[in-house]
Amino acid sequence: MILSWRRRKATRHANKKKEFFAGENLDMGMEEIAVPTHFRCPISLDLMKDPVTLSTGMTYDRSSIEKWIETGNRTCPATNQELKSFDQIPNHTLRRMIQDWCVENRSYGIERIPTPRIPVTKYEVSRICERIAAAARRVDDRKCGELVGKIKAWGKESERNKKCMVENGIGCCLSAVFESFASISLEEHVEILLEILSVLPWMFPVSEEGQSKLxxxxxxxxxxxxxxxxxxxxxxxxxxxxxxxxxxxxxxxxxxxxxxxxxxxxxxxxxxxxxxxxxxxxxxxxxxxxxxxxxxxxxxxxxxxxxxxxxxxxxxxxxxxxxxxxxxxxxxxxxxxxxxxxxxxxxxxALTMPLLVKKILRISELGTEFSVAIIWKLCRIETEESILIEALQVGAFQKLLVLLQVGCGDGIKEKVTDLLKLFNLHTSKVDCVDSSMDFKYLKRPFLG
The missing domain is CATH 1.25.10.10 (Leucine-rich Repeat Variant)
Incomplete structure (x- = not known):
């Protein structure tokens, strides 16, 4: 497979005119340039943006090999050798060669790949946790703020960084610092608390210790x-x-x-x-x-x-x-x-019953179950015949019949049957049931 870019030689006016023509006319005046094989990732066959080398000596694009490993594979994709370690060493030499090649061919519309940021490591996460904990013990808001800002910057760089931080306990550390400052004084430490709070939503799941702090x-x-x-x-x-x-x-x-x-x-x-x-x-x-x-x-x-x-x-x-x-x-x-x-x-x-009946079969299977359960609870109030009449007037009887026809779970089916028995005692008082109702073309609402 050859990855290529095409360069248009025609003028801007000619490009506009080409929009009116189809097929082969759009390919006229193009030139192709092949990407060197060793610049392409063996997995995706795309130009590598962040080449990394494994213990087997093979180089892959970081995103591709990470997906390969995350899906449970424990071998090198190209050689099928078992990976002795999952370390991914940045191949700076190859990356610079790819960047130089991009620059040389920029006249063909090829953009230079940016220099990737080095992903955060377990050691860096462990180290910053120690520094934040030490700053919190000194009640040093400024230093804690700087370190939390660095954590936010890491998180913005990539989802990989977020995952690394979560897996290595930074959520527990921040939870403890939040609890420490909140217990001292909310008013005095509001800025650092707000800074930590801006990071905590993506720090879950946290350990039991972190949960206890929060x-x-x-x-x-x-x-x-x-x-x-x-x-x-x-x-x-x-x-x-x-x-x-x-x-x-x-x-x-x-x-x-x-x-x-x-x-x-x-x-x-x-x-x-x-x-x-x-x-x-x-x-x-x-x-x-x-x-x-x-x-x-x-x-x-x-x-x-x-x-x-x-x-x-x-x-x-x-x-x-x-x-x-x-x-x-x-x-x-x-x-x-x-x-x-x-x-x-x-x-x-006055909105309750019409709204609940309308939502049956309109939201989701779960939404239908909740709607029926609420109607069931409301209609089982003793001596409230008016409630049943209102439900019948807004079409509850027909909707429940449809629900039985399309099928529902055993738990909700019992409530539907119970409601139909209650409604059946009052159908003669309300002209609400259309005996000619045709279910022939009814579609199951939960399959689409």
Missing amino acids: GSAGSLRGFVSFLEGKDLSARQNAVLVLGKLLSLDQKHVDDFVESEGAIEALVGIIREPICPAATKAALTSVFFMISSPSAAASDEIRSRFVELGLVSLLLDIIVDAERGLCERALAVLEGLCDCKQGKDKALEN
């Missing part, structure tokens, strides 16, 4: 403080870290619930959205908070969220949010409907 009373107070603040970037980073932390251990959830202002702060993020990712993280946090194993505690937490107007906010999200956000909002709404206050507030909103 889940400490001092750190949680810091998160709440930033969630309540006016700095949008800080609010976003705080909720992103919090969403990941609370999904790891119920203890973190319980401790965060006890933090003063925590519930109000999360509702504030949902009420004044920053970005979809932040709203998703906030909803994730709320979901774990209302799903406590303790029934009494969960009811109290649910009631507090309901009092703060979360039900209406969730319904606003469900109206036109994208799939992931809508699923999370439905999940939280289902959880809130486990308490009386949640059900009452949902039924007070």
Whole structure:
């Protein structure tokens, strides 16, 4: 295979005219230049941008050989020899030769490959962790800030650098430093805390030790403080870290619930959205908070969220949010409907039943399950015939029949059957069921 570039000899005016002609006319006036074989990566056959040499003596482009190794291969692709080590030594001589060749052929439209940055190493990560920890012990904000800035710069250079840092414990180190400064004084050390917070979202997963630092009373107070603040970037980073932390251990959830202002702060993020990712993280946090194993505690937490107007906010999200956000909002709404206050507030909103019925078979299989579960909870309230009538009037009966026809899981199927039995007792009171409804051309919604 020969990789080539083509150079147009025609004038700009001629190039414009060529756009009106097809096929072979576009290839007229071209010249080809072949890339030397030893400049091409044996794996991708593309011009190497960052050539590295393995223990077998073979040279590959760094990105190609890294993908090869990451997929579980333990041999040299070209020689099939077993790799005694996975060290990748930069081949500076070959890289400079490739750059010189690019410069020599720039008249053919070939751009010079940039000099690649050397990836961060385990030693460098270990060393910077030691330096940050030492600076934190001295309560040296300035030095810590410089080192965190260097970590941010490494992360911006490549995903490989991020992966190396995460795998070598830098997340645990930063979590400990964050906890240390937050415990001393949020006001005095706000700048370094914000700097660390800007890096923490991509430091997960962190070790158990790192989790314990982020889940400490001092750190949680810091998160709440930033969630309540006016700095949008800080609010976003705080909720992103919090969403990941609370999904790891119920203890973190319980401790965060006890933090003063925590519930109000999360509702504030949902009420004044920053970005979809932040709203998703906030909803994730709320979901774990209302799903406590303790029934009494969960009811109290649910009631507090309901009092703060979360039900209406969730319904606003469900109206036109994208799939992931809508699923999370439905999940939280289902959880809130486990308490009386949640059900009452949902039924007070005229949008609730029409919206839930509409979302069946419209979002995803998971979204459908949440929608049906909420309707089931609302319609099983005793002596509330009006609820069943309303559901029938907005087409719940037909939608559930369609859901049975296209198929659904056993858990949701039981709820659908139960609802149809309830609706069947009241169908004569509402002209809602079209007996001629034809399912012949119905397509399964979860296959597309």
